[in-house]
Amino acid sequence: MLIYLDRVWNEVGTKITATGRSLTRADLHHAIMEGAVERVRPKMMTVVAIMAGLIPILWSTGAGSEIMQRIAVPMIRGMVSRPC
Structure with a gap:
């Protein structure tokens, strides 16, 4: 995030200082x-x-789906709740 902010800030600063x-x-x-x-x-x-x-994976019903569902639920919850 800082790389993006720094790049834009440098661009804005260059444009502003060019105008005086x-x-x-x-x-x-x-x-x-x-x-x-x-x-x-x-x-x-x-x-x-x-x-x-x-x-x-949450909707699957085949062999091994119960174990995979236990893995997928925390990963989905982390994707939804993690801010960055």
Whole structure:
């Protein structure tokens, strides 16, 4: 996350100093929002892909499905509840 924020902050800083004005809180807020959005998308894609692979395990009824369900439930719960 810090890499994304730092990259956007450097870009915003370069643009602002090129125009001759100083950086403001609004510029910082804009950089934070833009950097966070760039990081949230790949994170959400990863979580959705993992959950899409684990949810069929919960509905399976074949041999060994009881053990796999016990493994899949905590992993799905962790994907849903983990903030970062």
